[in-house]
Each structure stands twice: as structure tokens, then as C-alpha cells.
Amino acid sequence: MPAADTVLTGARVRTLDPARPEAGAVALAGGLVVAVGHESDVRDWRGPGTRVIDLGGATLTPGLTDAHSHPVWGIEMSTGADLTAVRDLDQLRAALRAAPRTGGWVLGWGLDHNAFGGRPVHRDLIEDSLGGAPAFLRLYDGHSALASGPALAAAGITGARAFAQRSEIVCDADGAPTGHLVEHAAMALVGALAPTPPPAERRARLVELLSAMAATGLTGAHVMDLGDGDVPALLSTVEYEGHLPLRLRLAPWCMPGADEDTLAELIGLQGQRGRHWQVGGVKLFMDGSVEGGTAWLQHADCHGQGTEAFWPDPEAYSRAVRLLDAAGVRTATHAIGDAAVRHVLDTVASLGPRARMRHRIEHIETVPDDQLARFAEIGVIASMQPPHTAYTRADHTDEWSKRLGDARAGRAWRCRDLRDAGAVLALGSDWPIAHHDARQVLATALRPRGAASGGRALTGLMALEGMTSHAALAAGEEAVAGRIAPGLRADLTAFTVDPVTAGPDELAQAPVRLTVSGGRITHGEP
Numbered sequence: 001m002p003a004a005d006t007v008l009t010g011a012r013v014r015t016l017d018p019a020r021p022e023a024g025a026v027a028l029a030g031g032l033v034v035a036v037g038h039e040s041d042v043r044d045w046r047g048p049g050t051r052v053i054d055l056g057g058a059t060l061t062p063g064l065t066d067a068h069s070h071p072v073w074g075i076e077m078s079t080g081a082d083l084t085a086v087r088d089l090d091q092l093r094a095a096l097r098a099a100p101r102t103g104g105w106v107l108g109w110g111l112d113h114n115a116f117g118g119r120p121v122h123r124d125l126i127e128d129s130l131g132g133a134p135a136f137l138r139l140y141d142g143h144s145a146l147a148s149g150p151a152l153a154a155a156g157i158t159g160a161r162a163f164a165q166r167s168e169i170v171c172d173a174d175g176a177p178t179g180h181l182v183e184h185a186a187m188a189l190v191g192a193l194a195p196t197p198p199p200a201e202r203r204a205r206l207v208e209l210l211s212a213m214a215a216t217g218l219t220g221a222h223v224m225d226l227g228d229g230d231v232p233a234l235l236s237t238v239e240y241e242g243h244l245p246l247r248l249r250l251a252p253w254c255m256p257g258a259d260e261d262t263l264a265e266l267i268g269l270q271g272q273r274g275r276h277w278q279v280g281g282v283k284l285f286m287d288g289s290v291e292g293g294t295a296w297l298q299h300a301d302c303h304g305q306g307t308e309a310f311w312p313d314p315e316a317y318s319r320a321v322r323l324l325d326a327a328g329v330r331t332a333t334h335a336i337g338d339a340a341v342r343h344v345l346d347t348v349a350s351l352g353p354r355a356r357m358r359h360r361i362e363h364i365e366t367v368p369d370d371q372l373a374r375f376a377e378i379g380v381i382a383s384m385q386p387p388h389t390a391y392t393r394a395d396h397t398d399e400w401s402k403r404l405g406d407a408r409a410g411r412a413w414r415c416r417d418l419r420d421a422g423a424v425l426a427l428g429s430d431w432p433i434a435h436h437d438a439r440q441v442l443a444t445a446l447r448p449r450g451a452a453s454g455g456r457a458l459t460g461l462m463a464l465e466g467m468t469s470h471a472a473l474a475a476g477e478e479a480v481a482g483r484i485a486p487g488l489r490a491d492l493t494a495f496t497v498d499p500v501t502a503g504p505d506e507l508a509q510a511p512v513r514l515t516v517s518g519g520r521i522t523h524g525e526p
Helices: 039-045 073-077 089-098 149-154 184-191 199-214 231-241 260-269 314-326 338-349 369-378 386-391 399-404 415-420 438-446 460-466 469-474 504-509
Strands: 006-009 012-014 025-029 032-037 051-054 059-062 064-069 106-111 135-139 144-147 168-171 177-182 218-223 247-250 277-279 282-285 331-335 359-363 380-384 425-427 492-495 512-517 520-523
Touching: 006 039, 025 039, 032 039, 064 425, 064 438, 064 469, 073 199, 089 106, 135 149, 135 184, 144 184, 149 177, 149 184, 168 184, 177 184, 199 218, 199 231, 199 520, 218 492, 218 512, 231 277, 260 314, 282 314, 314 331, 314 338, 331 338, 338 359, 338 369, 338 380, 369 380, 369 415, 380 415, 380 469, 386 438, 415 425, 415 460, 425 438, 425 460, 425 469, 438 460, 438 504, 460 469
Parallel strands: 006 051, 012 059, 064 218, 106 135, 218 247, 247 277, 282 331, 331 359, 359 380, 380 425
Antiparallel strands: 006 025, 025 032, 059 492, 135 144, 144 177, 168 177, 492 512, 512 520
């Protein structure tokens, strides 16, 4: 037999493979696992050039995958001042006064809605801190932003506008724009003018980011965007210059108004790939965010908002999904509110039992009891992000909970309920909406925070499955990934603790001993 490239020994191997749940050693060759067993089982795979790594008692698992992330688009989104630690208006104004100017602009990201203390988001609250500079501040949810007066003027925004998708330029009683831009089309009017990193910096920042992700145990990510279409060229250039530390699976957006030609273009993109990335799937939006008033709810929120879908004609969304499904394309739909979740489930149910592909719903922040079992019955994958709960509070005094009211806030992020109902549950971070640290995703799944803290936690095994075997199911890759078994991809993560039995505090801080993506070590042993 040919010699292995790498042999890993001295580990407790949690394979997540029912045929052999545990082992002590693994051999890798050509980017694949070639042997799993005791050290005696992999001895014959050693050759003169084989690298043998003793993991010193670490727990080796299938490689972690972030099932919902934006690493490329996120570089643009996270340009400027990091506002994630801002808790009130005084801190916001101080941060803006100290913020660097980027091409003459003040840019910021990660701003929590709760920082406004219940006041409407308005440019008057920040103008005095900007020295007349145009400013574009992204709120944490990625679905809204605050623009200063000079930024609005640069974009020619003087009042409300109509959009083909659910978006809004918020205006006051006199029709003057407040600077609050809700949803993508409105945000893009100003965002398109804001300075962006040059290509070389963008590539360097991407590799740096993906390397930091690998240091937390990530071997791959489901990327829920394709940027402005230049991402394949960007990734190809990175691979020409070196390697991608993570395996990326990208899903371009399908927005309202997409006609058959647009859908044909999305179908044509499927399978485009490099060494460590590929286009696979399409991302759609059924609603926006709770805090922005654009989550589609069965009953209005406390401001009388949330009763409309992101697609002005929800049936047009359903037609798009049916066409994509007929072409064999997997879909991932952003659906936060209960009405949005119900519509997506109804749409997938309409495909019938012989639907060619499995589809998934992203976020699912609030869902009623009568919809839980439908995920397993219809075969829809639940893709959720436990770290989002950090933007809420257990006493429901946060903006998310106040908008929904106690009853719906009490049905927040029902990860365990969905698992118990038989659903496939893939877990992720939604970086840069929340931090990309995979250990934090796992730890928060073990101990939900904020409005979800009263719910039931996942077990350690369930959480691990959410970033391994269930993430593979969500991508249709269960035959090649998500377990440690001969013939499967050599994507592996070695923890200094056992993620199945460790407590959330211990797991959140535990060093990662080794990360291997496609047989190549991306963190740990040189």
C-alpha cells in the first residue's frame, strides 16, 4: 500500500461514524482519510516521508464547519471602527470621535440596536461627533445602517423611495430622511459610495481571517453570498498565490424580481470551483430582521411592523424555489419571523415527496410549536446561529424581545426543540454578525444566552454534530464529509478538551491542538 502523508496518534477519536464511533489513530493520504483504528491499524501506513503527529491525548473530531458565514463580504462589512463593544450613545459618540477616516469617511460596523436606549435610530444623535465627515455605520444585524447627513447628500437621498424588494429610507414626519436605512437596497445607495479595501489588502485580510477561523477549529464554511460577483476571481487569485485555510461553499443571492434569465444564470454558476472552494446552492430572503421591523410575522410587532414579506409577492419566491429545485439546486432561505418560516416550509412541502434536493432555512429566531415537526416531516434543514442570542436579554428588555413581545420572545432560538423534533440542525456564527470563533458557537449551544436562556440546551454531542455531520447533511456532502472514516475528506479538528463532555466555559476557552482541512494542516503543528 502507498504510504500515508500524515499519521495522527495519541488521540481519542470521536469519528461520528456509527460503524466505528471511537478510535485512537488516523492515517491521511491525498487529502482523504485512509485508515482509522488503533495505532497498530495505521502502523503499516507509515513510510519514510510520513509525518507522524502525537496528539498527546487530545480529542480528534471531524473538522468543524461554520454552516452560515460571510468571510469575503464580511471584510467589506467590517471595514472601519469596530462598534461591537458600544453599549450606549455616549460610548458611540466617543467611538466616532476617535474613529479613523477612511478616504475621508467614518465607517463603522457591529453597532447594537440596544445602544440607542430605545430611541429611534437617527443621524441627529451622531452628527456632532463626526466633524462634518460622511459616515456609514452598519448595525449588527447586517440589515440596517445609519448614514450621516453628508453621506445621504453624497448619495442624493432627500426622501423616501420605492424599491423592488422590501427596503426603506426611514423619514421623519416632514419627509426628511433620518439616516436610518433598512434592508439591502436602501443600504446600498450609500454603501456603494463608501471606500472599500483595495484588492491586495482584501486578499491579505481574507487569508488572515480564514487563518484565525482555522485556529478555532474551523476547517470549512458555508458562505451565504457571492459578493458582487468578483468573489470567484478573488478566491482564484488567493489560490494562485497560496492556499485557502478553509474550504468554502458559496451560495449566490437570488433577490426579488429575479426572472427566468436571472435564475438561469444562478443555475449556471453551480459547480464553479477552485481547489478549496466551490459554488453550491442559492441564498434567498423571505424577511429581514426583528430589530429593523422587517422580520415577517404572523402578527405585527409592537410598532405595528413585520406583516410583510421581503418578496412583495411571496408566491414569486415560491416559483423561484420550484425552478431552482427542478434544476437540482439546493436553496437556503433567510427566514427569521414565524410567518416567513411557515411560508418556506409550505413552499418546500409543495415540491412533493420526490423533490430532488433538500432545502434549508437560515436563522429561525422564533417559531411556534405547530411548525417544529414539519422540518423533519418535509426534510427541511434548520440552520441556526446560537451566538445571536447575545444581542438579547433574559428579562426581555432588549430591542429584539420588546418588538416581539414576551410570548414570541419565549420561543427564541429553539435549537433543542428542533433537534428533539427530528430536524437536521446545522450550526454557525453568521460572521461578522457574531464572532466566528467555533468554540463560542459550540459553547453557546450548550448554554443559550439572553432571550433563549430559558430554553433547553443542546447536548455536547448534538452541538458537535451541528458543526460536523449535520453541517455535511446541510450541504449534501454527507457521503464525503462530516465523519472520520476511510475514503472521506481529511477535515479534522483536535481539541485539548473533549467537546462532547466539556462544560461551556471550559470549551469556549480551550486551545485547539490541530486543524486539518483537506489533509493540509492549517493550524497547530508546523
